[in-house]
Amino acid sequence: MFDATNIIVGLEIGTSKVCALVGETNAEGAVNIIGLGQQPSHGVRKGEIIEPARAEEAVRRAIVEAEHMADVEIGSVYLGVTGGHIRSFNNRGMHPVCSADREITSEDVEDVVKNAKAINLPADHSLLHTIRQDFLVDGQERIPDPVGMLGARLEVDMHVIHGNTNRLQNAARLVKGMQLEVEEIVFNGLAASLAVLTPEQKELGAVVIDLGGGTTDYVVYVHGHIRHSGVLAVGGDHITNDLVHGLRLSQADAEELKVKHGGALPAAPGDSPTVALCDGAGRPHKVLNREHFRTIMAVRVEEIFQLIAQDLEDAGLLGDLAAGVFLCGGGARIPEVARLCERVLSLPTFLARAGSLGGLKSALDQPEFATAIGLVKYGAFKQRKQARRMGSLAQSLRQTVGQFLRF
Amino acid sequence: MNPASDLRFPGLETRIKVIGIGGAGARIVERVWRRELPGLAYAVINTDAPPPSPVPNVCWLDVRRRPARGAAPTGRAGGPTALDEHAPTLRGFVEGTDVIFLVAGLGGMTGTELAPPVAQLARETGARVLAFVVTPFPCESTRRQQLARSGLAALRAAADGVLCLPNEALGKILAPDTRLTEAFRRSDDLLVEGLCGVWRLLTRSGPLEIHLADLCAQLGGPDTENALATAEAAGPDRARDLVTQLNAHPVFDQGTMLDGAESILVSFVGSEDLTMAQIQQVMELVHNRCGQTPVSLGAALDPALTERLTVTVISTRCGRTTPASPTDRSTRPAAETVPAAGPDVEVDHELVGSPTRVAESSGGTTVAVNARPRAGASPPARKMAPRLRQVALPLDIQAKSRFDKSEPTLHKGQNLDQPTYIRRRMVLN
Numbered sequence: 001m002f003d004a005t006n007i008i009v010g011l012e013i014g015t016s017k018v019c020a021l022v023g024e025t026n027a028e029g030a031v032n033i034i035g036l037g038q039q040p041s042h043g044v045r046k047g048e049i050i051e052p053a054r055a056e057e058a059v060r061r062a063i064v065e066a067e068h069m070a071d072v073e074i075g076s077v078y079l080g081v082t083g084g085h086i087r088s089f090n091n092r093g094m095h096p097v098c099s100a101d102r103e104i105t106s107e108d109v110e111d112v113v114k115n116a117k118a119i120n121l122p123a124d125h126s127l128l129h130t131i132r133q134d135f136l137v138d139g140q141e142r143i144p145d146p147v148g149m150l151g152a153r154l155e156v157d158m159h160v161i162h163g164n165t166n167r168l169q170n171a172a173r174l175v176k177g178m179q180l181e182v183e184e185i186v187f188n189g190l191a192a193s194l195a196v197l198t199p200e201q202k203e204l205g206a207v208v209i210d211l212g213g214g215t216t217d218y219v220v221y222v223h224g225h226i227r228h229s230g231v232l233a234v235g236g237d238h239i240t241n242d243l244v245h246g247l248r249l250s251q252a253d254a255e256e257l258k259v260k261h262g263g264a265l266p267a268a269p270g271d272s273p274t275v276a277l278c279d280g281a282g283r284p285h286k287v288l289n290r291e292h293f294r295t296i297m298a299v300r301v302e303e304i305f306q307l308i309a310q311d312l313e314d315a316g317l318l319g320d321l322a323a324g325v326f327l328c329g330g331g332a333r334i335p336e337v338a339r340l341c342e343r344v345l346s347l348p349t350f351l352a353r354a355g356s357l358g359g360l361k362s363a364l365d366q367p368e369f370a371t372a373i374g375l376v377k378y379g380a381f382k383q384r385k386q387a388r389r390m391g392s393l394a395q396s397l398r399q400t401v402g403q404f405l406r407f
Numbered sequence: 408m409n410p411a412s413d414l415r416f417p418g419l420e421t422r423i424k425v426i427g428i429g430g431a432g433a434r435i436v437e438r439v440w441r442r443e444l445p446g447l448a449y450a451v452i453n454t455d456a457p458p459p460s461p462v463p464n465v466c467w468l469d470v471r472r473r474p475a476r477g478a479a480p481t482g483r484a485g486g487p488t489a490l491d492e493h494a495p496t497l498r499g500f501v502e503g504t505d506v507i508f509l510v511a512g513l514g515g516m517t518g519t520e521l522a523p524p525v526a527q528l529a530r531e532t533g534a535r536v537l538a539f540v541v542t543p544f545p546c547e548s549t550r551r552q553q554l555a556r557s558g559l560a561a562l563r564a565a566a567d568g569v570l571c572l573p574n575e576a577l578g579k580i581l582a583p584d585t586r587l588t589e590a591f592r593r594s595d596d597l598l599v600e601g602l603c604g605v606w607r608l609l610t611r612s613g614p615l616e617i618h619l620a621d622l623c624a625q626l627g628g629p630d631t632e633n634a635l636a637t638a639e640a641a642g643p644d645r646a647r648d649l650v651t652q653l654n655a656h657p658v659f660d661q662g663t664m665l666d667g668a669e670s671i672l673v674s675f676v677g678s679e680d681l682t683m684a685q686i687q688q689v690m691e692l693v694h695n696r697c698g699q700t701p702v703s704l705g706a707a708l709d710p711a712l713t714e715r716l717t718v719t720v721i722s723t724r725c726g727r728t729t730p731a732s733p734t735d736r737s738t739r740p741a742a743e744t745v746p747a748a749g750p751d752v753e754v755d756h757e758l759v760g761s762p763t764r765v766a767e768s769s770g771g772t773t774v775a776v777n778a779r780p781r782a783g784a785s786p787p788a789r790k791m792a793p794r795l796r797q798v799a800l801p802l803d804i805q806a807k808s809r810f811d812k813s814e815p816t817l818h819k820g821q822n823l824d825q826p827t828y829i830r831r832r833m834v835l836n
Contacts, residue, residue, distance in 0.1 A: 046814075050812045051812075233816040238823070241824075241826065242828065292835045295828065295835065299828050300826070300828070303827045
């Protein structure tokens, strides 16, 4: 905590890839990406580790590669987690203002935040994040900072993300077993949204959908704060699996077919009726019906968006998203996926770009690394907050000691 | 026609007549006639002589071929001729009707032969034709099943809508030691109930009416497959009993009838105290099974049904026929390999269905597999084609093999690990 290294490492153990991203903060607090380690992932399904031995191997390789590229030694990481068990809800805390003149002080704010954090979680779940939203003073909403205002009743909304304790700790235990410290466990969707959204977009209202290999994470911002988040345990793996069974292919063939020739919409009438898989020498060794292939894939991708749309509609948020939808993750590479999403959700859809970070352009431009970039940003943000707190603590210490000595 | 006050606007009520064709048709028409449903007239087209004393409201057509002396009543080329003689009578009967309910058992001779032409004739006179047919039990011979299939296809083209009761669905509810006559009676039961259900749907008036045109629009089309299930319950808890009964219905089959349906029609007919809650309770069953499918709802009141509630559910599926049963699949390849095996070998396959179904036919219809090469024509060393039996692919089990070790993703009763195109019953051809 006191050491001077300003290296922040984000580690994402995903279903299709393991990714370790090394970032460096400079004096002004800006973050530069200086290293990237990426390995195909094994032993991870639907975002959760089911074969620790194989997963550990992949993580180790990724860390080593990142260390080489950044020329640093990695000691601690911010670990990204996901899984179908992760749930979220909004909690409201209330605190009556006691002071005689009804002025809200920072103690009141601390009290109301503490009240809002008093939540009942299911027995086997533990807290992942509590994110403070806006305050309410006497029922008036969207107060960003009530200190100094007058009011009788102070309330605050908190967005709570929680997950199954054991499954969250699985990943952490794996990392700790490699002599790495886990600074914090972060929800992947939250990280992706930090990487991808600008404050303006958060203010207008936006949803970030991370189309990953094992899961699809989504996070909704309304009026600048997180309002809703969720995980759908369906991802690119399911598309590949559908193709394996629909077209009688092997896993590898289906994966290649999906990546090289896939699309989110069914085949257009002008396309050729067949699609050929080529072997190593470039000779076509399997010819498949394009319409079947594209139908199977389009139907699955459409279902993913439909399920998300249903969840957003149930939460009553579809009307508040002026900035639209931002897609990241490997699935954002699917041709015309934005058009399909626009059709299903009836919201403008864009492919997300990670911004406000310098460094490896190759990493920043690819949608798969949005989560890892977000983890680094999260780490940087946390460290800045801590430094400020330490700074003020050091300052007050100096003042007290100084007073002492002056005596 | 009885000017019953519970029918829809007197003078505009739907005029329905029932025509039964063949042995099965005649049997079923007799049972419907016994129920004395108001406003129906009946005709029977069969190879039996009419009953000695005229039966009220029933017109009898004997289609036996004149020079019949032990020969089959309608030979391959003789069917249409037999009908031509009676065409004027038939036309007279059908004249002025709105709907004809055609009832026949497919697979035999009379019903299969005559149902499509009768349907055609009836349509020509301007009536809509709804056919209620049964298909053979799985243990009945392959030839009957083939005939049934071709008859069904012809009927689909000729009639406005075909509601088929597959007898193999009864396999689930019949005990292994059921007598053959009992099995046929149960099959008749289901068809009679279904017919009465549709009659009620069309004739009883109420707040939500289903019109003939809508019904035909849903059922019609050359490639549609319709399934019909009726249930009735009485007493204070009738909604709940109705749900139980519907689930136990062999065609409804706990709701598998609704899977993959393109559209569903549900019609309630009850006493005057029919409540929303009762309808809701039964509709929940439908919505849980398939939230996305369009459902037409009808609700009618019949003062005769005191304290009773009946529901008729019709589900329509489009496109190719559902994956055939094991016996069905195997008949086609067998038929195709016969010429391939060589002209000298006459192979007579009578395939056995799954073991449970064999047990049902305890009434004495033995089934055997024979292969009789014509005497002396071929070398005796030539073996018969192996018995082809293709079982249904275990798609359910294989489809989530990659996700075996992880927890299945369940969402509102669906397993999302299963491929979406399979769950939505999309046909890829």
